[in-house]
Amino acid sequence: MHSTQTFWLSFARIALAILLAAIGRAGIAAGTADTVRCDLIASNEERLKCYDTRAVNGKTNIPEEPFHQLNESSTFSTSTTTPSALSVRWELEPGSKQGVWRVRPYRPLFILAARYSDNPNNFPQTPTQSAPPASLQLDNTESEFQLSFKTKGAENLFGSDADLWFAYTQQSQWQLYNSTTSRPFRETNYQPELFLVIPTHYDLIGLTGRFIDLGWVHQSNGRADPLSRSWNRVYAQFGFERGNFALLVRPWYRMKEDATDDNNPDIKRYMGNGDVTAIYKRGSQELTLLGRLNAGSGYGAAECTWSFPIQDRLKGYVKIFTGYGETMIDYNWKQTSIGIGVLLADWL
Numbered sequence: 001m002h003s004t005q006t007f008w009l010s011f012a013r014i015a016l017a018i019l020l021a022a023i024g025r026a027g028i029a030a031g032t033a034d035t036v037r038c039d040l041i042a043s044n045e046e047r048l049k050c051y052d053t054r055a056v057n058g059k060t061n062i063p064e065e066p067f068h069q070l071n072e073s074s075t076f077s078t079s080t081t082t083p084s085a086l087s088v089r090w091e092l093e094p095g096s097k098q099g100v101w102r103v104r105p106y107r108p109l110f111i112l113a114a115r116y117s118d119n120p121n122n123f124p125q126t127p128t129q130s131a132p133p134a135s136l137q138l139d140n141t142e143s144e145f146q147l148s149f150k151t152k153g154a155e156n157l158f159g160s161d162a163d164l165w166f167a168y169t170q171q172s173q174w175q176l177y178n179s180t181t182s183r184p185f186r187e188t189n190y191q192p193e194l195f196l197v198i199p200t201h202y203d204l205i206g207l208t209g210r211f212i213d214l215g216w217v218h219q220s221n222g223r224a225d226p227l228s229r230s231w232n233r234v235y236a237q238f239g240f241e242r243g244n245f246a247l248l249v250r251p252w253y254r255m256k257e258d259a260t261d262d263n264n265p266d267i268k269r270y271m272g273n274g275d276v277t278a279i280y281k282r283g284s285q286e287l288t289l290l291g292r293l294n295a296g297s298g299y300g301a302a303e304c305t306w307s308f309p310i311q312d313r314l315k316g317y318v319k320i321f322t323g324y325g326e327t328m329i330d331y332n333w334k335q336t337s338i339g340i341g342v343l344l345a346d347w348l
Helices: 003-039 046-058 084-091 267-271
Strands: 102-107 109-117 142-158 162-174 187-205 207-220 229-244 245-254 274-282 285-293 299-313 314-324 336-344
Touching: 084 207, 084 229, 109 314, 142 187, 142 336
Parallel strands: none
Antiparallel strands: 102 142, 109 142, 109 336, 142 162, 162 187, 187 207, 207 229, 229 245, 245 274, 274 285, 285 299, 299 314, 314 336
């Protein structure tokens, strides 16, 4: 076996071991959130019913209809209504706070055993970075996984329920089935974030505004020129919900870089000025639709995911993407892909 192949296989085993350990912690965090959702019900009868549902459904369906809108005058200390998923996931109410420096799920945590692309990017390039001299010889089918966690650094800031969070998301594309090029990791994107979450309660076109978060995010692929890609953004995200439906609206502003250091000066042309994520949850299934669009250039992307129960907290996961920017190296490359695998943590 070639030394390069030996190295990557060893690296892959270590990466997967870390992933599985992280998944275990995420599963614990998700279970804790389920318990908190039951704990916050004041009525003894309703609380016991929630615990019973949790036990019967393998600690995943809490309750079968997890979203319930709170009345403006309701609080967790007096309400018999199940707290909403956004409230629990983001700890928006005093009774839902779980303290600082505990790891919680952030974005979906998944492994795609197979992801098929109709148009692999064998010659990635930008206006300032030339294409590689030879084709990368990418397979159409590869595997993909994503780790994503958040932790709270401070809570109840400024005399309110506002909390300061740190988050980290890592997504990797692995040419697992490409024996010709020794099965390399094609691309890994690193995304640390810092954001302040401010609970809200207002009505807008039939939705309840539940929070605003103000944040900074860095995203890069950690590679050397000419394959290096990166950008920094500040954003405001608005969270809404109604019944089983949640909506996240996130406009952003790209922070300027020195022209000599900018490896992707036209990234906003393809990635736009924000994204919108719609989430519909029913029982243990979750359906999401994410969209981006630059109205000026006409470029954008759409991503649809579906998760469904398999056993306990393990879910099946299907992800379909079309457009630009599925990864940093592909920010200006159009493709359609579909992947299938398993998921340990959903959006909600």
